Amino acid sequence: MMLWRAIVAAVLVGAAPALLAGEIASDARRSGYSFMGPDTRIMQDDDTSNPGMLFVLDGETSWGRTTGNANKACADCHGDAKTSMKGIAARYPAFDKTLGRPVTLDQRINLCRANHQQATPLPYESRDLLVLSAYVAHQSRGVAITAGDDPQLTPFVAQGHDLFMQREGQLNLACTNCHDDNFDKRLAGAPITQGQPTGYPLYRLEWQTLGSIERRLRSCMTGVRAQPFDYGSPELVALELYLMSRARGMPMETPAVRP
């Protein structure tokens, strides 16, 4: 009896790492940058050839422009973004006490517009919203990601982790099947990356424009022929939060360039 128990225990212990095979070791994590060709890397590295910087420049203008019934600009409360916004994007999505749930940077910008500027919310993926989030996130370039550290976020990180592991769509694939188990291989001609969200919002050559992580997640969902979650839905926020916590400690690259 004791022997059987020992064997069962040994099998279970032996099986445990296989069950968690998906997880990427901390020192094996790689930004999408390392999967790119030299031309695209040069494009990202040089601020005068990185098209994402066009959006950052427009964001700087928006930051100083008054809007809404309160006739206030972002700069009127937050001052110079170069100091006040440094490191902010690296800890988003962050917990909002009033709402009792995490909010993304885009949602925070719209909350600010509603509560302090008395302005209408900017639609998801609109240029006006993207330029502001790009400008704010650009101030965190080089800063290590710390999103998810807040203990109040623990259940939401867990929800995001579950979604990441959950098979879905007609192809019945989970995020983990590609981005944990098969990165560095190819899907058709394109390299499969680890899905580390270090550079959002980022400029995708395929999109010909800047886009948010939510757009990227939704196109992955369409790719596995699942019904994508809506922009700003709790599921997408949880996924973004889990991905950011998974990339904890990696430096921000906003605005990144991806093929």
Place this chain on the structure above:
Amino acid sequence: MAALINVPARANAGDIIEIRTLTSHIMETGFRHTADGKLVPRDIITNFTCRYNGVEIFRADLFPAIAANPYLSFFTVVNESGKFEFEWIGDNGYSTTASASITVE
């Protein structure tokens, strides 16, 4: 609309310098349709010029197959300090300008 210009701040007389320009534009081809079948009208930059102290040194025509946010790079010989002026002209009366200065020793 924002534009990013890369011109060296200083150069020696007779040097060949590289000028790189990047500008914001959607470059809508005019060949795409919306989900309900309507044609999205063409909206592109059609022409780019660069003047060096008032003299045109580079001109390019742009077409629908050129990607959004067009990036152009070209070379010129510099002999005197002065100003480069850039102009992008496009559909629907689109026009935007930028400039950059260079000191030639």
